[in-house]
Amino acid sequence: MPSYAIGDIQGCHSELCRLLDLIGFSPKQDRLWCVGDLVNRGPASAKVLRELMALGDSVQSVLGNHDFHLLVTAAGFQKSGRRDHLDDVLLAEDRDAMLDWLRRRPLALRLSVGFDDYLLIHAGVIPEWSADDVLRHAREVEAVLHSDDRDAVLYFLQHLYGNTPERWSENLRGQDRLRAIVNISARLRFCTEDGTMNFSEKGSRDFPPPDMRPWFAFESRRSRNVTVLCGHWSVLGLSPMPNVLALDSGCLWGGMLTAVRLEDRRVFQVPSEQTLFQAVSE
Numbered sequence: 001m002p003s004y005a006i007g008d009i010q011g012c013h014s015e016l017c018r019l020l021d022l023i024g025f026s027p028k029q030d031r032l033w034c035v036g037d038l039v040n041r042g043p044a045s046a047k048v049l050r051e052l053m054a055l056g057d058s059v060q061s062v063l064g065n066h067d068f069h070l071l072v073t074a075a076g077f078q079k080s081g082r083r084d085h086l087d088d089v090l091l092a093e094d095r096d097a098m099l100d101w102l103r104r105r106p107l108a109l110r111l112s113v114g115f116d117d118y119l120l121i122h123a124g125v126i127p128e129w130s131a132d133d134v135l136r137h138a139r140e141v142e143a144v145l146h147s148d149d150r151d152a153v154l155y156f157l158q159h160l161y162g163n164t165p166e167r168w169s170e171n172l173r174g175q176d177r178l179r180a181i182v183n184i185s186a187r188l189r190f191c192t193e194d195g196t197m198n199f200s201e202k203g204s205r206d207f208p209p210p211d212m213r214p215w216f217a218f219e220s221r222r223s224r225n226v227t228v229l230c231g232h233w234s235v236l237g238l239s240p241m242p243n244v245l246a247l248d249s250g251c252l253w254g255g256m257l258t259a260v261r262l263e264d265r266r267v268f269q270v271p272s273e274q275t276l277f278q279a280v281s282e
Contacts, residue, residue, distance in 0.1 A: 011042025
């Protein structure tokens with residue numbers, strides 16, 4: 001039963017299908033672990049969601065920032081931006097089924113493949129959180145987001161956006177606490193050792209904001225006992241590091257869509273059908 005971790009798809013349906021063909025994916029025998037950002041910016045978000053939904057339990061995905069953006073936009077709390085490609089979901093007859101499936105994805109997952117232990121998350125982990133901390137806090141968000149209490153879900157989505165609080169504290173409560181958990185899990189790139197975060201800098205790991213480092217660069221990081229499977233940071237490209245496997249190889253931006261077979265770390269890639277010009281101009 002091979003297990004494949006796949007990077008940010010972001011609506012690139014054709015590339016997803018070619019990658020599944022390349023690895024010979026069988027939903028009866030194989031497992032697919034997606035690092036989130038299934039939708040947006042690319043041309044076919046609805047097709048991506050339908051493709052993954054059809055694969056049933058053979059596919060697991062965590063939520064990325066663009067997935068949250070779709071949920072917030074669908075709820076009416078945010079307008080689609082100039083570079084968003086969400087209408088194929090928002091105007092679809094099966095819109096509710098796709099949105100409900102997406103809403104019920106987890107924020108983080110832990111999996112074991114052979115003798116290796118993995119943590120699946122979209123963006124990153126602040127240094128003070130262990131893998132167990134990640135999962136414990138993720139369950140807090142999921143308890144609200146997966147709830148059948150529509151008003152609670154809408155309140156959560158309405159107040160999700162924002163860069164504050166900038167630093168995690170166990171004393172956080174209410175929506176500030178939930179927003180901080182989502183921001184860490186789905187948006188983190190740079191932070192300080194004490195967990196102060198920067199959400200505006202999106203460039204190279206070699207040029208961090210003052211007094212900050214990439215989240216994975218701290219020797220004190222308590223999640224080092226597992227291998228973190230993540231995406232979100234396309235500038236990194238496919239980056240295998242000690243206890244981290246970054247999988248966003250920039251398919252949306254004219255790069256590659258990547259899958260890694262976890263049993264032997266073999267890499268499978270297909271080239272993008274997008275162009276940088278198209279991605280930026282649209």
